[in-house]
Structure formats: structure tokens, C-alpha cells
Amino acid sequence: GVVEVEAEDGSFFNVGIxxxxxxxxxGKLIHDLSPTESYVDLNRAGTALxxxxxxxxxxxxxxxxAYVKKIRTILVYLxxxxxxxEKGNLRADVNVSVCRAGNYEKFxxxxDFSFLGTRCEIKNVNSFRFISQAIQYEARxxxxxxEDGGSIIQETRLFDPVKGETRSMRSKEEAQDYRYFPDPDLLPLDLExxxxxxxxxxxxELPDxxxxxxxxxxxxxxYDAIVLISEQAKADYFEAAAQGRDAKLVANWVTNEVSARLAADGKDFSENPLPAAHVAQLVELIETNVISSKIAKEVFDHVWNGEGSPAEVVEKHGLKQVTDTGAIEKAVDEIIAANPDKAAAVAEKPQALGWFVGQVMKATGGKANPAAVNDILKAKLGL
Structure with missing residues (x-):
């Protein structure tokens, strides 16, 4: 088969299976716990692999x-x-070979595998970071x-994450050295x-x-879809929150604020303490202009700290957006009156309007409706 993999730049490439x-x-032998004894660990013996x-x-x-991440995502979804x-439930045996420019295209x-050069296998690499480091070191x-005129010996190697290097473990057998043969006690499987x-x-439903x-x-x-499907629980959480809401806005909150808080707490989405309904309600409050996007971040902080739903937090802390144009107009008039020189200069330098917007937002505790502030300022300043 073939697995389609997303690269970092958003493009796709195929990896054949x-x-x-x-x-x-x-079972495994452990030799580094004692200078005089070896230990036998049979805890995983017999586990399906x-x-x-x-x-x-x-x-x-x-x-x-990127390929191992994609395989991991598929297996978790299934x-x-x-x-x-970290627990060894998913590991990578990384095979590395190098060849001269143009030989890969000939392969x-x-x-003809001879174009690829002799490969070495690095066993049981157990993190994405170590996979990258092991490949970089082994290729070098x-x-x-x-380049020194030597030749590569086909062998199995281990990666030492402390030293950041690979070291020889044993010579590598060719496929024929395994001496495969049918087991007379195991009947062939006929799958209908x-x-x-x-x-x-x-x-x-699979990730793609x-x-x-x-x-x-x-x-x-x-991009948003790829980020969301990276964890099945994250994609499910998004869909639960997005029903009837602005999906792009929900995706932003899920992939940015919620993800960042979980990462800071060392959790993934399967351990998310925040109900998806809270994100949906937060987005609804933004959509209906009850709160601004800026105030929403303050609301989110209170919600994350367990102070209740977004609606309850807005009510409790008095964070409703000021949409009363009379109150906004009063604040605008006071700031223009206190800064006549800046007001006069806006006609020649329209970008200076941003300073007035900031002052009005500051005067209203960040609660004024930004669109209303802009409209009133433009009317008052003749823009």
C-alpha cells in the first residue's frame, strides 16, 4: 500500500509500504544495571507486535x-x-544509507538497490526527536x-541519546540468513x-x-484541518464545539488557546478538563457582540481556572462589551477635547486614528465595541 504524508510546508509525498x-x-536482557549480573525482563514477552x-x-x-507521525495517527485512530x-508502545527501526548524487533517481x-549504498539499521528509537538525530548522525x-575511502558494513546499531551518536550492536543478517520456511504445525491462512x-x-473514519x-x-x-486531525480527541472536540458556530473561530480557539494550556499542563486532548460546550459558548458570545475578541481571552483565563462557564464569568466580572453608542461617544469627545493637536493632525495622517482607538478602549476598560469606536471616531475626526 501507500501512505500519503503531509510535509512541513503543506505539500504531500507518498511512502510505499x-x-x-x-x-x-x-524478552530482553539488561546489562547496564549491575557490573556483575545481567537481568532478564519478560514483561512484554508474548505481546502482539x-x-x-x-x-x-x-x-x-x-x-x-513526518512519516512516523502519520503512521502513529492512523494507528491511534484505528x-x-x-x-x-516513551513506554515503547511505538518504536522505529531506522534504516539509513547514503548514495552519490543522481543514484537515487537511478534506483x-x-x-536496483545497489544504487542506494549499504544500509545500517538503528534499532528501537523511541521519540521523533531521536529519530531525526539518529538519521543525521548516521548519515554523517x-x-x-x-569520503575517507572506506566501505560501509551492514550492521545493526543503537542510538545513544545522551551522546547523540549511534554505535554498533551486531552485524546485520541478510534476509536469506533468517532461513524462513513454512512451519508444518501452522496451517496456511485462507482469508475470504x-x-x-x-x-x-x-x-x-481515518485521518485523511x-x-x-x-x-x-x-x-x-x-492547515487547520491537518492540525485538528493530528489527535483524534482534538478533532472530536472541535466538532463538538463547532456545531452551529463559526467553525474557523472555533478552530482558532481549539488549536491555539486550548492546545497551549494543555501543553503547559503536560496534557493531551484526551485529558482536556474544559468542556467543548464552553468553547462553543465563548465563540457565541463573540459572534453576538456580547464580548470582544480581546475580552474573550480574559474570559477564557477565568473559565480555564474553573470559575464557571463563559456566560457566568462575563456576568460575574462585568465583562460585557459596551455597545451603547452614547457612552462610547462621550469617551470619544473627552479624548478629542483633551488632545486637540493630535485630533487636528489625523486629517493629514489617518493612521494616527489607531492612537485614538487605543485611548478609547483604555478609557472603557477594553469593553467598547471596536467597530463602533472606529465608526464614531471617523465621524468625529472627519475621516
Whole structure:
């Protein structure tokens, strides 16, 4: 199959999937807890393990990280894996090889792997940052060896995140060295097409389909849709808050303010303490001009700190926007009267209007309706 991956610049590239195989996690030996003893850890032994082998379609550390992030998102959406890399529930074996300029294109044209150079495999890398660092170090290491006239030995290596370098673990077997053969005690599996079709029909909405739907249904940009689908809980939260509201405004609050607060607290969206209904109500208050966008941030602070819903906070702290044109006009008159020189200069320098807007907002505690302030000032100053 093929996985479509979003690059950092918003473009897409495809990564082919060579195969997916299932195995069982093995026990492991730990040698660095004692100078005289080795420990055996069988806690994960027998746990189902799925290995996804990609084609050599990745050219940079950034592409590799974007690919693993996309795979992680798909697996989390499917409920196959929680994607927790710190706990080892998702890991990457990173294969790195370097080749001379033009040889990659020859490989793509011919399928001849010899154009790609000898690869080394870096086992069990457990963070996106380490994936990038391991690739960068390993590529530099191989280039230095080749430029010094040496040759790359196919081997398995480990990445040391403290030193930021890879080190040799063992020589790497070729595929034929595994000596695969059919196990006489395991019967071949015959999967019926009807059963496969049934499974396909039962799959949840996958990230790519959700991205396209959010763009068409809510009129979101591709960037906003990609940010929202990065976590299934985030996309669900957005949709719960966006019903009947300005979807772009809701997306801004979800991806900016809510995301920032969760990140600061070390939480993800599945642990979000703020009900989606509160974001919906906050956006409604902005849409109906009860509060301004600026006041909304103050309201959000109070809501996040557990002081109640946005409507309750606005009432409690007296944060309703001033839409009474009489009150705004009074503030405008006082500021113009106190600054006749600046008022006279506005005709020649219209951008100076911004200073008057700021003064009126300051005089009204930031509660004046900005549009009304602008309209009244322009009328009073002859703009």
C-alpha cells in the first residue's frame, strides 16, 4: 500500500509500504544495571507486535519524522495502538544509507538497490526527536567513512541519546540468513474476500478522510484541518464545539488557546478538563457582540481556572462589551477635547486614528465595541 504524508510546508509525498508482519515481542536482557549480573525482563514477552516495513521513499530526517507521525495517527485512530513512544508502545527501526548524487533517481528508474549504498539499521528509537538525530548522525558517519575511502558494513546499531551518536550492536543478517520456511504445525491462512470487505466497512473514519471532510463540511483551510486531525480527541472536540458556530473561530480557539494550556499542563486532548460546550459558548458570545475578541481571552483565563462557564464569568466580572453608542461617544469627545493637536493632525495622517482607538478602549476598560469606536471616531475626526 501507500501512505500519503503531509510535509512541513503543506505539500504531500507518498511512502510505499513493503509489508506488514505480525510477531510476538520477545524478552530482553539488561546489562547496564549491575557490573556483575545481567537481568532478564519478560514483561512484554508474548505481546502482539506489528512491524510495518516501508519502501526507501524517505530522503530526509524531516520526511522520516513526518512519516512516523502519520503512521502513529492512523494507528491511534484505528485503536490499534496508543502511540505512547516513551513506554515503547511505538518504536522505529531506522534504516539509513547514503548514495552519490543522481543514484537515487537511478534506483527509482531501475529498482536496483545497489544504487542506494549499504544500509545500517538503528534499532528501537523511541521519540521523533531521536529519530531525526539518529538519521543525521548516521548519515554523517557513513559519508565520512566513504569520503575517507572506506566501505560501509551492514550492521545493526543503537542510538545513544545522551551522546547523540549511534554505535554498533551486531552485524546485520541478510534476509536469506533468517532461513524462513513454512512451519508444518501452522496451517496456511485462507482469508475470504467477504471477511476482508466486512472489516474495511467497519473501520472508523481515518485521518485523511477526516481532513477532507473537515475542509468541505466546515470550510477549514488544509492547515487547520491537518492540525485538528493530528489527535483524534482534538478533532472530536472541535466538532463538538463547532456545531452551529463559526467553525474557523472555533478552530482558532481549539488549536491555539486550548492546545497551549494543555501543553503547559503536560496534557493531551484526551485529558482536556474544559468542556467543548464552553468553547462553543465563548465563540457565541463573540459572534453576538456580547464580548470582544480581546475580552474573550480574559474570559477564557477565568473559565480555564474553573470559575464557571463563559456566560457566568462575563456576568460575574462585568465583562460585557459596551455597545451603547452614547457612552462610547462621550469617551470619544473627552479624548478629542483633551488632545486637540493630535485630533487636528489625523486629517493629514489617518493612521494616527489607531492612537485614538487605543485611548478609547483604555478609557472603557477594553469593553467598547471596536467597530463602533472606529465608526464614531471617523465621524468625529472627519475621516
Amino acid at each position: 513493503e509489508r506488514l508482519h505480525l510477531e510476538q515481542d520477545a 506489528m512491524e510495518i516495513v516501508s519502501r526507501p521513499d524517505l530522503r530526509t530526517p524531516e520526511e522520516a519524522v 485503536g490499534t495502538c496508543d502511540g505512547d513512544m 527509482k528508474a531501475t529498482g 558517519r557513513q559519508i565520512e567513512i566513504l 474476500e467477504a471477511w476482508i470487505a466486512e472489516i474495511k466497512a467497519s473501520l472508523p 478522510d477526516k481532513r477532507k471532510r473537515l475542509m468541505s463540511q466546515y470550510g477549514l483551510s488544509q
